[in-house]
Amino acid sequence: MPKITPVADPKQNMPFLHHLEELRWRLVKSSAAILIMAIVIFIFTEPIINTVFLSLAREDFPLFQFLCWAFGMCANEIAIDLQSVEFTGQFGINLMLAIVGGIVVSFPFIFHQLWGFVKPGLKQNELQTVRGIVWFVSILFFIGIAFGYFVIAPLTVQFFGNWQLAESIENNITISSYLRTIISTVFFTGLLFLLPVVIFIFSKLGIITPAFLKKYRKHALVIILILAAVITPPDIFTQIIVTVPIYGLYEFGILLSRRVEKKRLKDSLVR
Helix, strand or coil, X not given: CCCCCCCCCHHHHCHHHHHHHXXXXXXXXXXXXXXXXXXXXXXXXXXXXXXXXXXXXXXXXXXXXXXXXXXXXXXXXXXXXXXXXXXXXXXXXXXXXXXHHHHHHCHHHHHHHHHHHHHHHCCHHHHXXXXXXXXXXXXXXXXXXXXXXXXXXXXXXXXXXXXXXXXXXXXXXXXXXXXXXXXXXXXXXXXXXXXXXXXHHHHHCCCCCHHHHHHCHHHHXXXXXXXXXHHCCCCHHHHHHHHHXXXXXXXXXHHHHHHHHHHHHHHHHHC
């Protein structure tokens, strides 16, 4: 009886192009999600500006109320007379606010799409290790966003809003400068909270180990302090507030890296 040779699937002859097509569609879906959220934010720009951003300068902001109640450190309400000095300034900052807001709100969906592209390349035991990673990453990111908004951003507004070279110099703050400072502070704080995820991925790739992370603890602390100085006002109090949780996440990353290494050693013994 003649041997029947199975016909090869044409897709198997061009896996690279197939993966590129899948990546393209996942990027299209992510872009569509960002666009939809950006349009919604663009439509409701005025209430968002009034309730989310301008409230950071008021003395009744939750952080200021807590500091006043707990430590007697009461904040002064900053009289901000925001203005736009460029013809297209308000429209440009409105677009930037909508796009960044769309990225933040759509982050779980965006990461889900990227993870869906990477996931098929992992082994079954690796999938067990990273079960629930979409939720874990999204929760970390939103905790960072909340920390940046409720803690770092109001302290930043208070510091720079009250700073004067001389009493004769008046602060005429542009809406572009005000919003860019807050948005960048909050967004980058959210990204910094993803440090354990970066450590976990690098540990899975074998680039770093728990021993390496422990050895360079002091160096990591210096880098974290520098990053904290970049995204916060130049006062030691705010920098410490940012440094403590991020360094805690670094230590949590060491635990994750140790777990990855134990799993790797266990699998090697089984083989």
